[in-house]
Amino acid sequence: MPQYGEHGPHDELDPTDGYFEEELGAVLRHTGEGFAADDRRELVTGGLARGRRRLFRRRLAVTGGALALAVIGVGGVYGGSVLGGSGGGPDQVSVAGPKPGGSSSGTAEQGKGTAEIPVAELAAVLKANTPAGDWQIDNLGGTGQAVSGVYDDGKGKAAVSVGLYRAGKSAETGLDQVTCPDKAAVPYDACTSARVPGGGRLMVFQGYEYPDKRVLTKNWRAVLLTADGFIVDASEYNAPAEKGAEISRETPPFGAAQLKSLVLADGWRPLLKQLPVPVPPKGKPTAGDAAPPAEPSPAVVQATLRSLLPKGKGLKVVDKGGEQGYGYLVVDDGKGASLVGIDVQPRMNDVRDDLFGTGDVQTLPDGTVVKLDKRPGEKGGAGVVWWSADTMATDGFRVVVSSFNTAAQHEAATRAEPALTTEQLKAIALSPKWRQLTGSAR
Template identity: 30%
Template sequence: MSEPDKFEDDLLYAMTRTGEGFRTEQGELVAGGLVRGRRRWRRRSAAAVVSGAAALALVGTGAFYLSGSTGASPVASATIGAAAAPTATGTTGTATPTAAQSSAAAPISGGEVLATFQALLPKGQVTDAKGTGTDKDGGRTAYANLVFDDGQGKSLMGLSIQKHRKGQSQPRTCPADLKLASLDSCATTTLPDGSQLVLSQGYEYPNHRATTKEWFASLIRPDGGEIFLSEWNSAQEKGAPDSRPDPALTLDQLKAIVTDKSWDRVVAAVKYDGVDPAVEDPGLTPEEKQATLAKLLPAGFQVASARNANGNVTTYQVTGGQTSGGLIVRVDYWGRPYDDKDLQQRAEKDRQAMFKDATTLPDGTKVAVAAADQVNPKASPARVEVLRPDGLHVQVVNGPGDKPLFTLDQLKAIATSPEWKLKK
């Protein structure tokens, strides 16, 4: 993949909050990499709202990650059996998961998440256990990490739970060439309830510079809940010798844990990790947006192709004479409130920061302009952000290149045009 294409993919990731778009030159390795990359991002990053302000800031970085503090509370050790009712102690409290403990909407502590996980494990010794519940980090994630030993050696395990709105879950696929993707096995299954299950046996390092294995199960449920469980044949993910030939749990055991109904309470308590796309839908079809852009391009330029990231963001390939390049356009609606008060507050804060130094036109339209970085214009191209009184938001960003496709004035003319109209 060319550097401009990679930049556009990374920017689209930032602008659409999905974690999509990171690709490599090796086609078949892409599929395996997507399984790994998306899963790692889900496990290691805190879900967050990425509104226009954040996307603007991300243009210079090409990628977006919010590393969340786990707020985990440690548990020294515990011995568990198949019929045991384990408890977890620490700053998150002590809890044994039962359906009667609290309503589905009540916060779930890290101790409860950890205890639920431990109750589903076979007989063995648990050490270095930590849990994070929905009473931390805004309630958009739940985690449990521990080291499990069934008598055959230690195995690190990490479990994470998030919840995506309809259409926001990341599809997980298996590569056609498992060898190229450095996987021993991979299978995707649609369960009777509509859940999407992926079971994979691979390695911590695709290039096999260490022999540490990593197996995982990923379940995306119809209600948007995603339960992800990884395990290693080592007490640490990296930098430690293998402690056993294979991770402790079989694929069937991984499946049994992520599909267990005891997670229903946790999933119900987890808040959605992103903005509902319907809230920001301007009601414009892709064809309508492309037709509008075509009318606004400088003379001699035309749209050669369009690639949608979602309903609101599109990257266009624009040509004019001997010149061609990418133009990323985002059109969405900011007038409808979110159903989550925390998301609403964070979005408003981001927007205020974005238009802090904006120019206000006579009709009340706010225009924020950022010139390309003089040192590295490829990494931070020119961009214009517009917010109209009716709530319509338009963002136009030059694609990367040695020479900018359009001037700042031309981008401003496109973004501020009255041709952009809300339809809902």
């Protein structure tokens, strides 16, 4: 089995942040950012992890609310319709296209921007590490850092893509990509995450393109995080396109073992070395460049949320989960399970008008705005309703608390109404404990 990098099995990635977000931003600029609102919602539903969430939060905050934003990631959006492409669909976006005025000799000296690896070289590694079949590779004469196309082994056409990325200098950002999602947020059939020789970590995921399963397009993927901070992300579908194509086979063509072998292939290594290294911005940092407030751990968020649950209602916590800055509890008062989630988001003033410019908004004496809302669920669960309290202080410190009448948004309702009223959600959101956790000064 290939050995990635010089690190031993217990070495940590450099805990500085930003490289992945810089690279993702450059790729988005290269491909264009013309996402419609529905496309953005699908990105959220597919599972944005915390490291990527900071990049997209300003665009996404107005489309899905706190719990939607906080869905735990499945390797990230960069391997699917945003970066990987999947061959053929009119709404697909690919980064394999040539860069205007660029060369094809991508190296680590290029600085910011996307790599310009010949797609033919990426395709050669893909073909060499998959079973024999007919391939239609997108943009074979172009350059980029991802390859996508349609594979046919005689049992039906399947979209397949592989992308190469730098995880960043943040261990948190990289580990998000190889951590199995929480089934309360993302349904799937199987997922494993484990160390591989050389100190890397590998996740193999078998799930669905749409978490609400409104179309039964299956998405299977393998994501490798190498010890020296690279990501190899392979995705496949049981249809000739990620979205908008009829299902062509019962399952994607490559099993879990084949996906694992594909991302672990030695052939990716020289291509990974061609990914550009982001260059830190020059000049003195400004006030806007200051490090964001610390995000509390999932356990701390869960414990704090639990301490703020209304007393005397007989609420029992039957499940819990979360990520940095976000947590949820599933509670039951004897009338059925109810999901309660909270997301703490400092520095959100730039979307204040989008979030609080309409609807019934209350302004408190200290300037904090509060919006209470009741609406249908958005993840496909039958009869699900979503109640929320959205709050933002004058400095942009946002706390959103949501409650559902089900244990998971994509599952059918288990009770008539959520276990907590909107006024109770408001009281939780306005608790000073959330500022204390993040160290955000008033």
